[in-house]
Amino acid sequence: MRLGIHIPLKGGFAANLMRVKEYGCETIQLFAGNPTAWKMAPPNVVEIEKRAVLAREQSIYPVVIHCAYLVNLATRSPDFHEKSVQLLGETMQRAALHGAPYVVLHTGNHGGAGVEEGLEQIIETIDGALPKWPDGVKLLLENTAGSGTALGSSFEELARILKSFPPYTLGICLDTAHGWAAGYDFGTADGVKMLLEQFERLIGLESLYLLHLNDAKVARGSRVDRHEHIGRGQIGRDGFRELLRQPWPEGMPVILETPDIGSEWDRRNLKAVRSLLL
Ligand SMILES: [Zn+2]
Ligand SMILES: [Zn+2]
Structure with a gap:
């Protein structure tokens, strides 16, 4: 496996990449723009291509782009829906410029319309948007903590979206803290074996492209998203x-x-993971 960490926008791409490279990182994740803003500044293509070159030179791959949290493909508001499709599309294009093969997405909140309607809208939206996305960038659906009306906290819901498309069209990013908050037992060897069996049965491990490794501040099943x-x-x-x-x-x-993220804790956390691999 290739171990890496999310890098902040603060401090700049190059400085952060060199910093985490020093910690032994082999892959990185970042936001393509302000994660809480609807509008992305127009891409500085020269600057972004420089990033791609630097990552390649430093053998940092894959570069992963995390989509902004605002994107909600299940929203009932036509205005937010249009903005979401637009921003996701721009993020996919931005990923291509970065040489990033993956964009990670939280699938959305149904806002009271119900799980079934929410999932159907997500599937329809992705189906409509897919043809406009660049080749070589795959959308990864990330499991969520399941707070409020968030969709995609169970393997069943993720499978429902994933399996509406031909194999390998979409992929999954599995986040341990979100899974834990949603009730999956990542805390024991037996629990992990069982949940991976479930994942294999419902989704298929061949659709898992990325692991988000985070400890959780909250109790299992609490449906609260707090990383530790x-x-x-x-x-x-x-x-x-x-x-x-x-x-x-x-x-x-x-x-x-x-x-x-961006502090001395990065080094400590990466070290903690490496000690588990020994
Ligand atoms: Zn995420
Ligand atoms: Zn995550």
Whole structure:
């Protein structure tokens, strides 16, 4: 597997890439623009292509783009829906410029319309948008903590979206803290074995392209999204050890989104993960 971490926008791409490279990172994730803004500044193509070159030169791959949190493909508001489709499309284009093969997306909140309607709208929206997305960039649906009316917290819901498209059209990003909050037992070896069996049965491990490795501040099943430093939260080291020791395909990216990204904690968290691999 290739271990990496989410890098902040603050400080700039190059400085952050070189900083985490020093910590032994082999892959990175970033937001393509302000994650809480609807409008992206027009791309500085020269600047972004420089990023792609730098990542390549430093053997940092894959570069992963996390889509802005505002995007909600299940929203009932036509205005927000249009903005969401627009911003997701721009993010896919931005990923292509970065040489990034993956864009990670939280599938959305149905806002009271119900799970079934929400899922159907997500599927329709992706189906309509897909032809406009660049080749070579895959959308990865990330499992969510399931707060409020968030969709995609269960493997069943993710499978429903994924399997509405031909195999390998979309992929999955599995986040341990979100899974834990949604009730999956990432905390014990038995729990991890069981949930991976479930994943295999409902989704298929061949659709898993990325792991988000985060400990959780909250109790299992609490449906609250609060990340914690690796080994210092409710999930703890045993579950992570079991998860990391699975026979993952070579080069499977594992990315941390632990608290205080951009600080000295990055080094500590990466070290904590590496100690579990020994
Ligand atoms: Zn996410
Ligand atoms: Zn995540």
